[in-house]
Amino acid sequence: MAFFTDISKIEYEGPTSKNPLAFRHYNADEIVEGRSMRDQLRFSVCYWHTFRGTGADPFGAGTLQRPWDDGTESVENAINRVRVAFEFIEKLGAPFYCFHDRDVAPEGATLAESHKNLDAVADALAEEQQRTGIDLLWGTANLFSHPRYLHGAATSCNADVFAYAASQVKKAMEVTHRLGGENYVFWGGREGYMNLYNTDMKRELDHLAAFMHMAVEHAKSIGFTGQFLFEPKPKEPTKHQYDFDAAACLNFLRQYDLLDHVKLNIETNHATLAGHTMAHELIYASIQGGLGSIDANTGDLLLGWDTDQFPTDIYLTTQCMLAILDQGGLAPGGVNFDAKVRRESFEPIDLFHAHIGGMDAFAHGLKIAAAIRADGVLSDFVKNRYRSFDEGIGAKIEAGSVTFADLESYMLEAGEVHPNESGRQEMLENLVNMYL
Amino acid sequence: MAFFTDISKIEYEGPTSKNPLAFRHYNADEIVEGRSMRDQLRFSVCYWHTFRGTGADPFGAGTLQRPWDDGTESVENAINRVRVAFEFIEKLGAPFYCFHDRDVAPEGATLAESHKNLDAVADALAEEQQRTGIDLLWGTANLFSHPRYLHGAATSCNADVFAYAASQVKKAMEVTHRLGGENYVFWGGREGYMNLYNTDMKRELDHLAAFMHMAVEHAKSIGFTGQFLFEPKPKEPTKHQYDFDAAACLNFLRQYDLLDHVKLNIETNHATLAGHTMAHELIYASIQGGLGSIDANTGDLLLGWDTDQFPTDIYLTTQCMLAILDQGGLAPGGVNFDAKVRRESFEPIDLFHAHIGGMDAFAHGLKIAAAIRADGVLSDFVKNRYRSFDEGIGAKIEAGSVTFADLESYMLEAGEVHPNESGRQEMLENLVNMYL
Amino acid sequence: MAFFTDISKIEYEGPTSKNPLAFRHYNADEIVEGRSMRDQLRFSVCYWHTFRGTGADPFGAGTLQRPWDDGTESVENAINRVRVAFEFIEKLGAPFYCFHDRDVAPEGATLAESHKNLDAVADALAEEQQRTGIDLLWGTANLFSHPRYLHGAATSCNADVFAYAASQVKKAMEVTHRLGGENYVFWGGREGYMNLYNTDMKRELDHLAAFMHMAVEHAKSIGFTGQFLFEPKPKEPTKHQYDFDAAACLNFLRQYDLLDHVKLNIETNHATLAGHTMAHELIYASIQGGLGSIDANTGDLLLGWDTDQFPTDIYLTTQCMLAILDQGGLAPGGVNFDAKVRRESFEPIDLFHAHIGGMDAFAHGLKIAAAIRADGVLSDFVKNRYRSFDEGIGAKIEAGSVTFADLESYMLEAGEVHPNESGRQEMLENLVNMYL
Amino acid sequence: MAFFTDISKIEYEGPTSKNPLAFRHYNADEIVEGRSMRDQLRFSVCYWHTFRGTGADPFGAGTLQRPWDDGTESVENAINRVRVAFEFIEKLGAPFYCFHDRDVAPEGATLAESHKNLDAVADALAEEQQRTGIDLLWGTANLFSHPRYLHGAATSCNADVFAYAASQVKKAMEVTHRLGGENYVFWGGREGYMNLYNTDMKRELDHLAAFMHMAVEHAKSIGFTGQFLFEPKPKEPTKHQYDFDAAACLNFLRQYDLLDHVKLNIETNHATLAGHTMAHELIYASIQGGLGSIDANTGDLLLGWDTDQFPTDIYLTTQCMLAILDQGGLAPGGVNFDAKVRRESFEPIDLFHAHIGGMDAFAHGLKIAAAIRADGVLSDFVKNRYRSFDEGIGAKIEAGSVTFADLESYMLEAGEVHPNESGRQEMLENLVNMYL
Ligand SMILES: [Co+2]
Ligand SMILES: [Co+2]
Ligand SMILES: [Co+2]
Ligand SMILES: [Co+2]
Ligand SMILES: [Co+2]
Ligand SMILES: [Co+2]
Ligand SMILES: [Co+2]
Ligand SMILES: [Co+2]
Structure with missing residues (x-):
């Protein structure tokens, strides 16, 4: 039984189409840099915003019309929702989805009952994956919505909460597997602090690391070989999250010897809340071998909270795809739309508009990035800019074969440096506009 | 010959004094937590803002009246300025000062001449240190003012600039020694980027690490055993500095195996520009063994640039001193006033007002922090809050003796967690007010 | 029947008390600048946060323990809550409270039923006011929580929503009366926009003005002579609120000829979200005759949303009270705690800690401000600073008796200006510390 | 004698050109919405950044290579610079320029000498305007660079400074005429405050208004009928500028009865520093009849200072041109590039890259905006969205023929509002992408 009866499968109609329910850029089988767009982009629909979002905000109740949802917390309703979700994803043509445990299945009165609920819904998910060929990009556990997590999960001051979170992650990982x-x-959830006066930061971080090590061990014990991903976010819900940004996450992973097991899932809106561009976070993580996957959304830089809007800015998507192509792709990660329709976009059709726009913006960005790379216009500029390190004193510096004393001798003789060259920022910005 | 002839040595007159040119809290010999205030606070005056600041800003020329300065870039003027500086620091009663190489001595036409100039001024600095007993907290090299550094120093795309910077740091380190x-x-200076389109971030970071390793080696070769410090700053002058915050710096130091050699010099205004409280950065660095020294100033949280104002907020200084006392002090680091009088506070006397206010605010904060620690009101609260990790399942978690499977068994039996307790943030904030 | 049986009336115990459930500064009958603290401060408890807050946030469910509340939306529960509220306010010793219509009484199935519910609860409020002597500082209507208001109330694109909002304000005003x-x-609620592409800003602002004019007319028609207040807030829930800050509100009131009827209710957290200090907004409104009342809270300047925390910073409260005393007080406005306990401060006792801290911080600020004013240290400085306008060319400028041509003649003769004097910012900041 | 000998006049080569020194969109004679692009866009080059910028920043000396400049503050050098400037503007093909008095001519030892210098340079400007047909969009006076203005100009506490500023504006206006x-x-310059403790805000605002009234009177007296423009900026150089944003400026103009004489010059980077989008400020000013001209640049939303970058973002320029076309154009205002090349873009050729990119981005935005308007896709959506105000109760509300009581009767009968409709934000954002 279909729910979106008025909507057929979204088709690619090419750049000149004005049909709002068609793709103008995303053409799944089109080959870009040797792979299909499907494989380059690995789009994923997130379950929480798209199928569990209500449109509630701190100032008002939910508004989103989801006529298939009976409003109960029953397993039946949850399973029915699975059918709708897969119809949506199938019509959209996204190859992946993601979920939180408590978003797909209701919390039970006890942990055992919650486990049972999750297993029941997982059966339906498995059926639908089988039926549609849609795959699971990643799973995770919601360790922040229930009041028990008000002081955090792995970083709670309450040891029982750590144990509960561990149980929940164990199960979520097993279902993911x-x-x-x-x-x-x-994702950090409430792994941070509200106030330093009542917080033992050292103890909390030690606990978080212990938690992750246990997760790594558990994965081994069940044969789960998927990639672990840690998602940076600087603030909200807590005043300060421990996973503030890529640097804080990577520092934590290095400190606690987790870097071999965990990469990052970078989200645009979290990057900008932390004071970085998305491009910065992607490149910074990538050059350290830590870029695993992305949460493709956008924030509003004039607002200070996580608006999780759908990405439509071509500059943003071009920059993302440049970084992703530069590291040879994201797999096994993907481009997950951790994004929600606005509270005012309350009709089901808005879910299509939103995802089509996001997919098209990323597909457009992919084509632009590939064209820039094909022409080599940015990479050639950069290579040339650092050419003084390719020979002479620069090559020696890179080889580690000179000391401060050597460099001083060299420079006392030279007296002054070879002239610098313009960074040509304006020309390069114009150049990117040529490819839009 | 004295310059501040109207000003006598600034004396401690106690909390009820209304004399603006006296200390109300800083009483150098008073013992707090087993050390004199002098030794707990290790106040330092910075040379650049205090003796080289002009009051220029991006919209206007310098305003600061410095009648002792003849306005030339001569060595004579530089040496004369040293005399004034030491008279000021002596009358103020600060035990330390800090400098950048190019702030104490003029840049010459060649590197050799710059070295010579620095040596000449260093003679005067040595004399004045000897005469007054004022010590050097730290030295550094200015690798950002000269146009040669427009693309960075150790991270410049121009290898010669790396070499020049190395030469300059070598000399500055030798003079410091x-x-x-x-x-x-x-301090990063321009170690960052203006635009990612023209930047090879990986290569730049590799160069920065190579630079620091050379510095460490050079220190060994000359027998300099002082502590290396790396100062985080997120932005300004570049769009994005590599030393963004404590997390980025520590991640860098770990990645490039520099953590044994380098600690952090944390500045309040840089912390807040990066989206952190000063207390966060101090505690975060401290629990990783990385808190070495502080640049004591304050920003204006409604402004987006580094205002480097003198710190006068007692909440800020109390939080700083709580973190510093918690790690047993800062030595060999100190509390350096990397702060400048406002452009509108252009009379020499304003330098006294500014430093007296900063020293008094920190001395007051020290007394408040010590009183809070003596009563144990915060530490007892925190210890009690995490008590569930001191025994039972919590102790096992900390001991690393349980797995996810163990924790799931425990929790399946328990069904739900032991109740959480209020975080009492409001009560704790009130409590701090009791100690002001 | 009492609910807070363990809590007696909160008493003043003086500055040295360490009893967290006593006042250290707020002494209601103590005379400051010719009025009792009670009359200077006119403290008000807000109904919405304090009695209807749940602790829910965008990432999790409510946490606050309110054992008196049966969780239903019944009128009985609402009336019971009134009893609890007045017991709390009475024990706290605040002379005022404030409410939104939908916070005190449940929304009915129709407008008529909602009106009836509000009348029923108003009976209980009237009884409790009578019993306790606690007065109503102000009432308002909640025009943002219900989904009908998703596009705004007076600025909705749906004319029916305007009509509904009008009906609700009419009733709320009558009950307030x-x-x-x-x-x-x-308060704006959703009077703003999410996106300019779908917005007719001119038409929306015209509607908002029409709405306020109707309100003014209705007040006349029922004999309500209370002061109308407009509360600035820059953003949240909408991307951009029309009542952005004091300037935007006053411009609107001037443009639509409402300035004689409406003053401002200034909130700290809204001021800072708009990029202003609270002191700025207070003084700016005050010198235009537009400062009517304040919502006393604080935000976290490193967070970008309205955290509505209880104010405990003495610098903030001192600055507020300086501005308020400078205009001779706030009456008929007051100091309303539009503030909420943290989600993690979930026990009823935290409501006492929070309000006691806020009241004490303002009482302390009042005493500090009065002392500064008594000594005249700031006002004398300011008066002296502008003295050049008290005579000579300055007096002529102020009198409007000179033209550009006159001033040019004057200055061509003078050649250059009389020297400026230092602004002494650091000295003045130190000076305020002397009064803490 | 030519300076840019390697550069010919910049030509339009069409969208497919990859020539960085050609226009891809700006085709001066092409008709868009009934006017040539030249007349729709009215591009202006600013003298200060483009011909007086040095590349200095708070952390370093100037870097920009301007070989024609002899580095002196002589009138000869100033006049030579005029020749270079007009060659540049002519080759670029911009029809207008703007200047500050002290940027075109050096400050003299006395006011009289400064006047004389300005007159001498104005002769050269007049010659070049005559020779090239380039016109003056606007003039202004620099009231912020000289130390005399450290406390402000019209808002200085020093009456002489007011008089000096008046003299300078008088002269600048006469030269402009x-x-x-x-x-x-x-433009505010330093018309704001650094600290409220030493500031009499009321007196300062009164002075600012008196100053503007004198300017209006002087314009009348000399027959200058050009439009006065007031440029909002929230902060920098002062902590808080009085001309914070469009709302603050319009409120000021209304309060002091200046609205008939003064419109606004809106700058992108100032809009965003104040927490608004450029589109917001443009529309907000426009619907109040106050949009006079724009300073076309962009900021970096992750940086907190006025970076004044050249605008290259097509979304930004499209939104600007939508607002400008909606009000029927900007004349007598224009699109002035108040933008500077980066410090690292230090070669003269970078000035061409920068301006070409900005002009092309605006020309592209103009074409996109015109296409969107031609199709009516946004305006039809908006018109339809508010249709409930075109008849029935909505029309009565707009006509002012109903009261709160009428609306309550209407709604008591209706019980609930007609259903709302989706705001379709995502669809509209996608739609704009169709026109790129
Ligand atoms: Co995410
Ligand atoms: Co997010
Ligand atoms: Co510093
Ligand atoms: Co700084
Ligand atoms: Co409020
Ligand atoms: Co608020
Ligand atoms: Co401008
Ligand atoms: Co600007």
Whole structure:
């Protein structure tokens, strides 16, 4: 039984189409840099915003019309929702989805009952994956919505909460494994602090590391070989999250010897809340071998909270795809739309507009990035700019074969440096506009 | 010959004094937590803002009246300025000062001449240190003012600039060593990027690490055993500095195996520009063994640039001193006033007002922090809050003796967690007010 | 029947008390600048946060323990809550409270039923006011929580929504009048836009003005002579609120000829979200005759949303009270705690800690401000600083008796200006510390 | 004698050109919405950044290579610079320029000498305008660079400074008049405060208004009929500028009865520093009849200072041109590039890259905006969205023929509002992408 009866499968109609329910750029089978767009982009629909979002905000109740949802917290309703979700994803043509445990299945009165609920819904998810060929990009556990997590999960001051969170992650990882999930994500939730006066930061971080090590061990014990991902976010819900940005996450992973096991899932809106561009976070993580997957959304830089809007800015998507192509792709990660329709976009059709726009913006960005790379216009400029390190004193510096004393001798003789060259920022910005 | 002839040595007159040119809290010999205030606070005056600041800003020329300065870039003028500086620091009663190489001595036409100029001024600095007993907290090199550094120093795309910077740091380190400096600071300057389109971030970071390793080696070769310090700053002058915050710096130091050699010099205004409280950065660095020294100033949280104002907020200084006392002090680091009088506070006397206010605010904060620690009101609250990790399942978690499976068994049996307790943020904030 | 049986009336115990459930500064009958603290401060408890807050946030469910609340939306529960509220306010010793219509009484199935519900609860409010002597500082209508208001209320694109909002404000104003409310507040709620592509800003602002004019007319028609107040807030819930800050509100009131009827209710957290200090907004409104009342809270300047925290910073409260004393007080406005306990401060006792801290911080600020004013240290400095306008060319400028041509003649003769004097910012900041 | 000998006049080569020194979109004679692009866009080059910028920043000396400049503050050098400037503007093909008095001519030892210098340079400007046909969009006076203005100009506490500023504006206005300037701009400079403790805000604002009234009177007296423009900026150089944003400026103009004489010059980077989008400020000013001209640049939303970058973002320029076309154009205002090349873009050729990119981005935005308007896709959506105000109760509300009581009767009968409709934000954002 279909729910979106008025909507057929979204088709590619090319750049001149004005049909709002068609793709103008995303053409799944089109080959870009040797791979299909499907494989380059690995689009994923997130379950929480798209199928569990209500449109509630701190100032008002939910508004989103989801006529298929009976409003109960029953397993039946949850399973029915799975059918709708897969119809949506199938019509949209996204190859992946992601979930939080408590978003797909209702919390039970006890942990055992919650486990049972999750297993029941997982059966339906498995069926739908089988039916549609849609795969699971990643799973995760919601460790922040229930009041028990008000002081955090792995970083709670209450040891029982740590144990509960561990139980929940264990189960979520097992379900992810069963459903063929290619990654497992840790998002901080409330792993941070509200106030330093009542916080033992050292003890909390030690606990968080212990938690992750246990997760790594558990993955081994069940044969889950998916990639672990850690998602940076600087603030909200807590005043300060421990996973502030890529640097804080990578520092934590290095400090606690987790870097071999965990990469990052970078989200645009979290990058900008932390004071970085998305491009910065992607490149910074990538050059350290830590870029695993992305949460493709956008924030509003004039607003200070996580608006999780759908990405439509071509500059943003071009920059993302440049970084992703530069590291040879994201797999087993992907481009997950951790994005929600506005509270005012309350009709089901808005879900299509939103995802089509996001997919098209990324597909457009992919084509632009590939064209820039094909022409080599940025990479050639950069290579030339650093050419003084390719020979002479620069090559020696890179080889580690000179000391401060050597360099001083060299420079005392030279007296002054070879002239610098213009960074040509304006020309390069214009150049990118040529490819739009 | 004295310059501040109207000003006598600033004296401690106690909390009820209304004399603006006296200390109300800083009483150098008063013992707090087993050390004199002098030794707890290790106040330092910075040479650049206090003796080289002009009051220029991006919209206007310098305003500061410095009648002792003849306005030339001569060595004579530089040496004369040293006399004034030491008279000021002596009358103020600060035990330390800090400098950048190009602030104490003029840049010459060649590197050799610059070295010579620095040596000449260092003679005067040595004399004045000897005469007054004022010590050098740290030295550093200015690798950002000269146009040659427009693309960075150690991270410049121009290898010669790397070599020049190396030469300059070598010399600055040697002068610091000669003057008995207890630390040597790296501040990013322009080590960052203006635009990612023209930047090879990986290569730049590799160069920065190579630079620091050479510095460490050079220190060994000359017998300099002072502490290296790396100062985080997120932005300004570049769009994005590599030393963004404590997390980025520590991640860099770990990645490039520099953590044994380098600690952090944390500045309040840089912390807040990066989206952190000063207390966060101090505690975060401290629990990783990385808190070396502080640049004591304050920003204006409604402004987006580094205002480097003198710190007068008692909440800020209390939080700083709580973190510093918690790690047993800062030595060989100190509390350096990397702060400047406002452009509108252009009379020499304003330098006294500014430093007296900053020293008094920190001395007051020290007394408040010590009182809070003596009563144990915060530490007892925190210890009690995490008590569930001191025994039972919590202790096992900390001991690393349980797995996810163990924790799941425990929690399946328990069904739900032991109740959480209020975080009492409001009560704790009120409590701090009781100690002001 | 009492609910807070363990709590007696909160007493003043003086500055040295360490009893967290006593006042250290707020002494209601103590005379400061010729009035009792009670009359200077006119403290008000807000109904919405304090009695209807749940602790829910965008990432999780409510946490706050309110054992008296049966969780239903019944009128009985609402009336019971009134009893609890007045017991709390009475024990706290605040002379005022404020409410939104939908916070005190449940929304009915129809407008008529909602009106009836509000009348029923108003009976209980009237009884409790009578019993306790607690007065109503202001009432308002909640025009943002219900989904009908998703596009705004007076600025909705749906004319029916305007009509519904009008009906609700009419009723809320009538109930406010009946309960002796001294003011009536308009807070924007969703009066703003999410996106300019779908917005007719001109038409929306015209509607908002029409709405306020109708409100003014209705007040006349029912004999309500309380002060209308407009509360600035820059953003949240909408991307951009029309009542952005004091300037935007006053410009609107001037443009639409409402300035004689409406003053401002200034909130700290809204001021800072708009990029202003609270002191700026207070003084800016005050010198235009537009400062009517304040919402006393604080934000976290490193967070970008309205955290509505209880104010405990003495610098903030001192600056507020300086501005308020400078205009001779706030009456008929007051100091309303539009503030909420943290989600993690979930026990009822935290409501006492929070309000006691806020009241004490303002009482302390009042005493500090009065002392500064008594000594004249700031006002004398300011008066002296502008003295050049008290005579000579300055007096002529102020008198409007000179033209550009006159001033040019004057200055061509003078050649250059009389020297400026230092602004002494650092000295003045130190000076304020002397009064803490 | 030519300076840019390697550069010919920049030509339009069409969208497919990859020539960085050609226009891809700006085709001066092409008709868009009934006017040539030249007349729709009215591009202006600013003298200060483009011909007086040095590349200095708070951390370093100037870097920009301007080989024609002999580095002196002589009138000869100033006049030579005029020749270079007009060659540049002519080759670029911009029809207008703007200047500050002290940027075109050096400050003299006395006011009289400064006047004389300005007259001498104005002769050269007049010659070049005559020779090239380039016109003066606006003039203004630099009231912020000289130390005399450290406490402000019209808002200085020093009456002499007011008089000096008046003299300077008088002269700048006369020169603007002589050169056929079509507007005269007031930009705040230091008209704001650094600290409220030493500030009499009321007196300062009164002085600012008196100053503007004198300017209006002087314009009348000399027959200058150009448009006065007031340029909002929230902060920098002062902590808080009085001309914070469009709302603050319009409120000021209304309060002091200046609205008939003064419109606004809106700058992108100032809009965003104040927390608004450029589109917001443009529309907000426009619907109040106050949009006079724009300073076309962009900021970096992750940086907190006025970076004044050249605008290259097509979304930004499209939104600007939508607002400008909606009000029927900007004349006598224009699109002035108040933008500077980066410090690292230090070669003269970078000035061409920068301006070409900005002009092309605006020309592209103009074409996109015109296409969107031609199709009516946004305006039809908006018109339809508010249709409930075109008849029935909505029309009565707009007509002012109903009261709160009428609306309550209407709604008591209706019980609930007609259903809302989706705001379709995502669809509209996608739609704009179709026109790129
Ligand atoms: Co995410
Ligand atoms: Co997010
Ligand atoms: Co510093
Ligand atoms: Co700084
Ligand atoms: Co409020
Ligand atoms: Co608020
Ligand atoms: Co401008
Ligand atoms: Co600007």
